[in-house]
Amino acid sequence: MFTSDTSRALLSAQGLRKTYGSTDALDGADFALMAGEVVAVMGPSGSGKSTLLHCLAGIVPPDAGTVLYQGKEMSSLSDADRSALRRADFGFVFQFGQLVPELTCLENAALPLRLAGAQRKEAEAAARNRLQQLEVDDIRHHRPGQVSGGQGQRVAVARALAGDPRVVFADEPTGALDSVNGDRVMQLLTDAARQTGAAVVLVTHEARVAAFADREIVVRDGKVRDMAGAA
Numbered sequence: 475m476f477t478s479d480t481s482r483a484l485l486s487a488q489g490l491r492k493t494y495g496s497t498d499a500l501d502g503a504d505f506a507l508m509a510g511e512v513v514a515v516m517g518p519s520g521s522g523k524s525t526l527l528h529c530l531a532g533i534v535p536p537d538a539g540t541v542l543y544q545g546k547e548m549s550s551l552s553d554a555d556r557s558a559l560r561r562a563d564f565g566f567v568f569q570f571g572q573l574v575p576e577l578t579c580l581e582n583a584a585l586p587l588r589l590a591g592a593q594r595k596e597a598e599a600a601a602r603n604r605l606q607q608l609e610v611d612d613i614r615h616h617r618p619g620q621v622s623g624g625q626g627q628r629v630a631v632a633r634a635l636a637g638d639p640r641v642v643f644a645d646e647p648t649g650a651l652d653s654v655n656g657d658r659v660m661q662l663l664t665d666a667a668r669q670t671g672a673a674v675v676l677v678t679h680e681a682r683v684a685a686f687a688d689r690e691i692v693v694r695d696g697k698v699r700d701m702a703g704a705a
């Protein structure tokens with residue numbers, strides 16, 4: 475259930491504003507995410523969903539408003555500390571184009587851990603666990619160009635989860651897949667997140683994708699509307 479008690483939230487935002495030229499991408503958006511919760515962010519095209527996700531993840535600085543992660547204001551961190559936080563605590567899945575074509579699926583899944591300083595063996599062992607969980611361990615030696623769209627997205631999810639993040643940010647993770655593959659990716663993503671205790675912020679246009687979440691919110695004209703009980 476949605477709560478305005480942001481003091482208990484793992485990640486929260488208040489009064490977020492972000493303007494691009496004359497466009498108000500966010501116009502006073504509030505948000506709260508509890509630990510382990512899967513929240514779908516819905517809304518029409520151009521309503522501000524991706525901008526909200528980028529501000530919550532510390533990728534884009536809001537023009538006004540605050541983002542608190544574990545009670546700490548993101549804007550108070552240095553760029554280096556924010557990057558370190560993203561590497562340690564956050565995982566990311568996007569619609570497409572996120573796997574490095576020259577690396578195998580296993581190397582791709584292990585990449586964030588390698589970038590965070592883990593040894594190859596240790597990083598690849600953790601990545602293999604996630605590839606198994608996402609049912610794509612068999613294609614671990616393939617390169618992304620040699621696997622299907624659904625398999626590639628499962629590798630991307632395995633990569634996002636390999637470092638045991640507290641929050642996974644997923645922006646239209648099934649947007650390039652047919653409904654059968656999309657549903658499978660969503661089932662595996664949400665099962666794995668629930669098993670590891672990761673919270674998920676899931677941006678999607680599609681009600682069938684949002685149905686995998688615990689709760690839905692709608693972004694409209696840069697503002698957030700809670701949809702608890704209205705699904």
Ligand SMILES: Nc1ncnc2c1ncn2[C@@H]1O[C@H](COP(=O)(O)OP(=O)(O)OP(=O)(O)O)[C@@H](O)[C@H]1O
Pocket residue numbers: 494497498499517518519520521522523524525526679
């Ligand atoms: N980097 C940018 N430069 C200029 N305008 C931007 C930028 N990012 C977003 N916008 C604008 O801000 C508004 C919100 O964009 P955003 O991508 O957050 O919406 P969205 O709800 O995720 O849309 P979609 O569902 O189509 O992906 C749109 O009008 C968009 O054109």
